[in-house]
Amino acid sequence: MAEKKKDQDPGPSVKDPEMYESLREDGASKSKAAAISNAAANSSREEVGRRGGESEAYEEWTVDELQERARELDVEGRSSMTKDELIEALRK
Template sequence: MIMPGKNPGPQVKDKDQYEALRDKGYSKQKSARIANSQGAEKRGGKAGDYEDRTKKDLYKEAVKVDIKGRSNMTKEQLVHALRNN
């Protein structure tokens, strides 16, 4: 429940969580950061599994992100490089 005069502003996504954290003694910045980070796990997943792609597709992706040494890499090495780039 948002109390009058305690509105965190439009930049906070989950105002209820923000207020709960503030009530627990968290700073404004930390409360806002936590309230805005929720749902980050839901993003992503759009690229699909690298293991399901061909080596040629992985190589094209490695070119886009400019992975050095990509021309000599195996499919497994490309997967590792893309995940850790």
């Protein structure tokens, strides 16, 4: 793994940088990683894990549902994407 450069520092708004980096390495977006790591810092990692999300994995969504979510996030080219491409774009 390459050394972390100073310009890649998540900044002072991230309260648990170690968890943030781990989530980013696992493919979470910057905002999602920051939200989860900050929630964990405010309570505990175990409690945040128990709360979890209510949504099914993207693989369980229909193409229409994925396209709707992509529309909400202004993903470009969404109308011509396959299900796998939509999932990949939504996870960025």
